[in-house]
Each structure stands twice: as C-alpha cells, then as structure tokens.
Amino acid sequence: MLKNLKIGTKVNLLLTIVFIVSIFVSGTALSSVLQHKAQNEVTNKALILIKAMNAVRNYTQNRINPLLAARLETEPAFIAETVPAYSATEVFENLRKNEEYKNFLYKEATLNPTNLRDKADNFETQLVERFRSNTNLKELSGYRDFAEGKVFYIANPLVITDQKCLRCHSTPEQAPKSQLATYGTENGFGWKLNQIVAAQVISVPSEEIFDNAKQTWSLITGILIAVFAVILLLINFLIKKYVVQRIRKIEKIAQQVSTGDMDASFEENSQDEIGGLAAAFNRMKSSLEIAMKLLNQKN
Template identity: 70%
Template sequence: MLKNLKIGAKFNLLLLLVFIVSVLVSGAALSNVLQQKAQNEVTSQGFILMQTMNAVRNYTQKQINPLLAARLETETTFISETVPAYSASQVFTNFRANPEYQNFLYKEATLNPTNLRDKADIFETQLVEQFRKDSNKKQLVGFRTLPEGQVFYVARPLQIQEQSCLRCHSTPEQAPKSQLITYGSTNGFGWQLNEIVAAQIISVPSTEIFNNAHRSWLLIMGILVTIFVILGLLINFLIKKTVIQRIKRIEKTAQKVSTGDMSVDFTETSSDEIGGLAAAFNRMKFSLKIAMDMINEQGE
C-alpha cells in the first residue's frame, strides 16, 4: 500500500507519525514534571505548617504551662491553654478563618484522648498503629479523600517524652482537679512514658493544586500542538515548493521525451540534487537524440 503512495503522501504520513510520537512523549514527560511539581508544592506547604504547629506546641510547653500549672488545682474549670495540643489546634483554627485556608486541617489524632474532639478515626488510628509498630518511622505522607476533597497529609508520631505530661494522663488520682471537673475521669488516662499516643496530622487540600497543574498541562500541550501543526504546514509547503513540484516538472518533461518530443528540456537552474538529476536527464535526452538520428540515417 505504501508503495502506491506519492512522495507527498508518504512524507505527510511520516510527519504525522513523528508528530504523534512527539506529542505523546512530550505530553507524558510534561505531565510527570507538573504532577511532581504540584506534589512538591503541597508537601512543602504541609512541612511548613507542621513546623509552625510544633513551634506553638513548644512555646506552650516551655513558657505558658509553667506559668499556669499551679492554677490547675484551684480553678473550677480546666485551663486548656496549658495544653500544647490545645494551643496548636486553636492557632490553626484562627489560621483557617481565612477563606483561602479553610480547607487546611490540623489534628493531633489520639487513641485515648482527654478531649474527645481529638479522638482518632479509623484511618488516623491506622497511622498511629504504624508508628507504634515501627518506632524508627518518623513520618508518613500520602493522599486521603475527605468531604473537603482530596488532601495531602503529613503525619508524625507524638510520643510522651517528658514526665510532666503524665501529670494529666497517668491516673485520675494524679490529675488536676479542674481537669476532672471539666473532662471527667474516664478518658485520657493510662499513658506511659515514651509511649506513642497520637499522630500529629497536617492535611493540605491538593485538588485545586493538581487541577491547576492539569490546566497548565492542557495549555502547554495546546501551544505545543499548535506549534507542531504550524511547523508541519510550513515544512509541507517548503517540501512541496522545493522538491515535489520540481520533480513533477521533470516527470512531465520525461513523459514528453518518451513520446518522441525532443524539443523540450529538463529546465533546472538549481545545482542541488534535483538540479543534478535534471542535468543528467538532459544528457540522457541528448544521447538518446543522437542514437535516434544515427538509427534514422542507417534506415535511409
């Protein structure tokens, strides 16, 4: 079938094949680059927020708690501001008040929390259990689908590393009275030193970021396709003008010569390969004319 195609059709077929392969390869490579860029962006946001929340926790643990710890025995309600987890959660709640960040999430998902607001769900429980099984694992990252959409999460283990933390979480007898009044004596006890009791989880909405990456991919691919089409049309036009039309002229002249018309010449002013072909045909025509004249003379 290809043997029956003209040069122009063969060239266009080859050009189309190169175009398709180029678009597929460049599209796949570009998609990988943009997807990786989008993932790096959400990862960076997650790490920054995690470090910020840890700074809040550290500030509360080192500076706020010592100032208010004595009042936990005398107050009628528990002073939540002394708890690092509470401070971090409240700061993040204020952060989410900005509509731009309302789908960002922060939670210190705990298996046995004092405040049931921090109770780990099934997925979060699995994260905590992974940290418990492998104490060397310091971080888990991945994607999770929530009602807010797909989110990228960064999870780190929360381990009881200071004896002072057990004041509120070892036994109800050792807990501050205000804590028992506010939260009761059922939840948040039995924690052990060096035990991993929770997972600190930052969730960054990723749907819009990946949608932006997809839109960028479509835009860039549209530009590339347009450039390929324009280049294809331009190359096709140049090939037609510089090759195909000149070959067609040589073909028409050769047809006339083959019918005995020796008055025509293979006119080519260019010195390229096609010009050389035309010159060779002219020499062949001249030799053929001489041979025919000799035959005619001998016939007479």
C-alpha cells in the same frame, strides 16, 4: 501498499506519525513534570504548617506551661492553654479563618484523649497503630477523601518523652483538680513514658492544585499541538513547492522526450539534488539525440 503511494502522501504520512509520537512523548513528559511539581507544592505546604504547629507546641511547653502550671490546682476550671496540643489546635483554627486555609485541617489524633475533640477516627487510629507497630517509622503520607474533596495528609507520631506530661495523663489521683473538674476522670489517663499516644496529622486540600496542573497541561498541550500543526503544514507546503512540484515537472518533460519530443528541456537552475537530476536528464537527452543521429546516418 506504501510503494504505491505518491511521495507527497508518504511525506505527509511520515510527518503525521512524527507529529503524533512527538505530541504523545512531550505530553507524557509534561504531565509527569506538572504532577511532580503539584505533589511537591502540596507536600511543602503540609511540612511548613507542621513545623509551624511544632513551634507553637514547643513555645507552649517551654514558656506558657511553666508560668501557669501552679494555677492548675487552684483554678476552678482547667487552663487548657497550658497544653501544647490545645494551643497548636487553637492557633490552627484561627489560621483556618482565612479563606485560603479554610479547608486545611490539623489534628493531634489521640486514641485516649482528655479532650474528646482530639479523639482519633478509624483512619487516624490506623495511623497511630502503624506508628506503634513500627517505632522506626517517623512519617506517613498519602491521600484521603473528605466531603470537601481529596486531601493530602502527612502524619507524625507523638511520643510522651517528658515525665511532666504524665502529671495530667497517668492516673486521676495525680491529675490537677481543675482538670478533673473540667474533663472528668474517664478520659486521657493511662499514658506511659515513651509511648506513642497520638498522630500529628496535617491535611492539605489537593484537588485544586492538581486541577490547576491539569489545566496547565491542557493549555501547554494545546499550544504544542497548534505549533506542531503549523510546522506540519509549513513543511508540507515547502516539500510540495520545492520537491514534489519540481519532480513532477521533470517527470512530465521525461514523458515528452520518451515520445520523441526532443525540443523539451529539463530546465532547472538549482544546484541541489533535483537540479543535479535535471542536469543528468539533459545530458541523457543530448546523448540520446547524438545516438539517434548516428543511427539515422548509418541507415
């Protein structure tokens, strides 16, 4: 089938195949790069926020708690600001008041929390159980669907490493009176030293970032298609003008010579391969004229 096609058609077919393959390969590579970049952006945002919340927790544990710990026995209401988890959560809630961070989420999801606000849901409970079943596991990440859309989460285990934390979480008898007055005696007790009690979970909205990556991919792919199309048309025009039309001209003259028109000349001033072909036809025509004259003389 291909043997019956004209050179121009064959060239167009070849260029079209190259065009399609190039767009597919470049589009796939670009999509992979943009998806990887978007994933890194989401992950970096989550890691930065986790580090910031850990800084708040450490400051509360090392600076705020020692200053206020003695008042926990005398105050009528529990001073929640002495708890690292409470401080980190409150700071993050203040951060969420900014429009840019309103869909970001932070939670120290606890199986048996003192403050029921921190109670782990089914998904978060599974995270805690996974950390408990594999104590070498230091981080979990993935995607989760919320009503606001898909979010990327990073979770770290929270372990009781400080004996002082058990004052509020071992038994109600050891807990500060203000804590019992505020939260009661039912929740947040029975914790043990070196036990994983919670998962620190930061959730970052990812749909917008990945949508932006898709829009960028569509824009760049559209530009590539336009550029390739222009190049294809330009190459097609140049091939027709400087190859196909010149070959057709030589073909036409060759047909004239074949019918006995020896006045036709293969005029071609170019020094390229087609010019060489025209020169060869001119020499062949000259040789044919000489041969015909000799044949006529003998006759």
